[in-house]
Amino acid sequence: MPHFDPRSLLRHGLITTAFCCAIALALTVSGQGTWDVQLAYSLGIGVVSWLVIDLGRVLLARDAGWPHGWRGGALIAAGISTGYVLGSLIGNAYSGSAQLLPHQQGAMSALVITIAAGAGISFFFYSQSHARHLQAHMAQAQRDAAEARLKLLEAQLEPHMLFNTLANLRVLVATDPPRAQAMLDHLIAYLRATLSASRATTHPLADEFERLRDYLELMAVRMGPRLSYQLDLPESLRSVAVPPLLLQPLVENAIRHGLEPQVQGGRISVRARTRPGPAGPLLVLEVHDTGAGLAATPPAGEPPGSHFGLAQVRERLATLYGTTATLELIAASAGGTSATVTFPLKPVTP
Amino acid sequence: MTAPAPRALIAEDEPLLAAALQHALAQAWPALQVVATVGDGLSAVRQALALRPEVLFFDIRMPGQSGLEAAAELADAWPADTPFPALVFVTAYDQYAVQAFEAQAVDYLLKPVQAARLQKTVQKLQQTLTHQAPAATVLEATMAQLRHLLAAPGMAAPANPQTNAPLTLIQASSGSQIHMVPVSEVLYFEAADKYVRVLTATHEHLIRTPLKDLAAQLDPQVFWQVHRGTLVRASAIRNVTRDEAGKLHLALQGRPEKLAVSRLYAHLFKAM
Numbered sequence: 346m347p348h349f350d351p352r353s354l355l356r357h358g359l360i361t362t363a364f365c366c367a368i369a370l371a372l373t374v375s376g377q378g379t380w381d382v383q384l385a386y387s388l389g390i391g392v393v394s395w396l397v398i399d400l401g402r403v404l405l406a407r408d409a410g411w412p413h414g415w416r417g418g419a420l421i422a423a424g425i426s427t428g429y430v431l432g433s434l435i436g437n438a439y440s441g442s443a444q445l446l447p448h449q450q451g452a453m454s455a456l457v458i459t460i461a462a463g464a465g466i467s468f469f470f471y472s473q474s475h476a477r478h479l480q481a482h483m484a485q486a487q488r489d490a491a492e493a494r495l496k497l498l499e500a501q502l503e504p505h506m507l508f509n510t511l512a513n514l515r516v517l518v519a520t521d522p523p524r525a526q527a528m529l530d531h532l533i534a535y536l537r538a539t540l541s542a543s544r545a546t547t548h549p550l551a552d553e554f555e556r557l558r559d560y561l562e563l564m565a566v567r568m569g570p571r572l573s574y575q576l577d578l579p580e581s582l583r584s585v586a587v588p589p590l591l592l593q594p595l596v597e598n599a600i601r602h603g604l605e606p607q608v609q610g611g612r613i614s615v616r617a618r619t620r621p622g623p624a625g626p627l628l629v630l631e632v633h634d635t636g637a638g639l640a641a642t643p644p645a646g647e648p649p650g651s652h653f654g655l656a657q658v659r660e661r662l663a664t665l666y667g668t669t670a671t672l673e674l675i676a677a678s679a680g681g682t683s684a685t686v687t688f689p690l691k692p693v694t695p
Numbered sequence: 696m697t698a699p700a701p702r703a704l705i706a707e708d709e710p711l712l713a714a715a716l717q718h719a720l721a722q723a724w725p726a727l728q729v730v731a732t733v734g735d736g737l738s739a740v741r742q743a744l745a746l747r748p749e750v751l752f753f754d755i756r757m758p759g760q761s762g763l764e765a766a767a768e769l770a771d772a773w774p775a776d777t778p779f780p781a782l783v784f785v786t787a788y789d790q791y792a793v794q795a796f797e798a799q800a801v802d803y804l805l806k807p808v809q810a811a812r813l814q815k816t817v818q819k820l821q822q823t824l825t826h827q828a829p830a831a832t833v834l835e836a837t838m839a840q841l842r843h844l845l846a847a848p849g850m851a852a853p854a855n856p857q858t859n860a861p862l863t864l865i866q867a868s869s870g871s872q873i874h875m876v877p878v879s880e881v882l883y884f885e886a887a888d889k890y891v892r893v894l895t896a897t898h899e900h901l902i903r904t905p906l907k908d909l910a911a912q913l914d915p916q917v918f919w920q921v922h923r924g925t926l927v928r929a930s931a932i933r934n935v936t937r938d939e940a941g942k943l944h945l946a947l948q949g950r951p952e953k954l955a956v957s958r959l960y961a962h963l964f965k966a967m
Contacts, residue, residue, distance in 0.1 A: 505756070508787040509709065512807035516715040569710040571758075608735040608758045
């Protein structure tokens, strides 16, 4: 059974009972009969209606704890009518009345009270459960979002990279303070960009290339002669708006899966250019490496976070540009890998 | 003390860090002579075998092969007449590695290496070197540690093993065709350069899935790792022979060739 929660059932039962007692008390006070007879009718009708509606709800319900659409209404109507008929019989049995209905007017008012009370209580329960459901839904969404943010941050601030960079920095502080300072500046810029990347929606392509330079400079200190790189950004494309750190995961992959496994290291080049597209010019950003190549990249069971980079770039492109953007990963024939991102060229809006 | 000065080899791919470790060791242990510094896992094994130092500092993440794989290869090829060197692993950040090292009581250093921590390691190493246990015992203990480390999550094995159902079919492409090879017919898998050879009684196929990943998807009771590059169906092993050099070789049912067992996995074969 979906969403069977004995606690909510019990709570509904108790509220129903209390409400029935209140109705019985009100009817007694207004002189409709003795209190015990009123209580028998009231409880009979109330408890039966509650049982039918609440158990039916559990059986029929989907995600919100209540059946959707007409089935919800039908269930309440069925509950109230069953409650009225069975409850009246229970009341009759208690009071010893042979008639199904004591007299016309009493029957009418009993029916009205039953319908009003049943519908009211049902609506109360429904809105309560609906609110709880929405709350749970929102909490789940918040948890998911927080988890996604954490994953993104973890992927960007890869601890291994951070600690190795700090280890290099620690060495340079003693041996080559000016170089240490330069490295620290790159690290600061890299951290600042990484930590604020989720907030800005776009930045100029020149900034994007500067951030890549920060990262590559850090890696160049660490890898020494094993890494050489080249950034190629035409003057005319410097102010084109791009999503921040879009290329970062591609450059990281080029290092991690291309150059790092290779004893002799290699070269990374990042290029920006334009080409005509069906609906206006397209911006083409290419990250090429002369590394170990796609074949050497294990398709499964690699260190955590590696596939996440590509998936993240794809997802961002899809969100921002829909189907007009593409990400291509090509194994170069001479070894090495080329990752190309293409999306519509848009001027920076100031 | 008339004992010769202890010698060390440093394997670290980041040049600045290698130089810094050497520098820090010169302060913490002036008598120690760093005989070589290499930048990848393949040179590490070559140089260690050629120079036979008493102490090894191996970075975990290195090009060529990891420090752990290098240590395993070294243990396998190490000559019996020389005590196996004392091993210290160096890693920047790896919660898996640190857990595994702690569990196996293997000494490790975290980068950035701090003087006080290095001093402790040096003391431990000095003690180990003065109370040298018999060579065979040291090697045996080291191999047991390495076996555990290689099997630890996040080390050689994938960090987040796939919870998929065990592999039952191997899909091997040849030209424009894909051959479906039931795992139940496979006698052994052998790593060969960028490929893995899949051998049945009658056929040989090539696949690109690394052996490590295959191993994670196969039942370890059915397929035994007997070498860094070999997974063999245990029930297909007919007999095990020991050659003059003490190396074990497997003969299989249904295949003519013999498979070498690496020293690391020789413990699997013992008469009951």
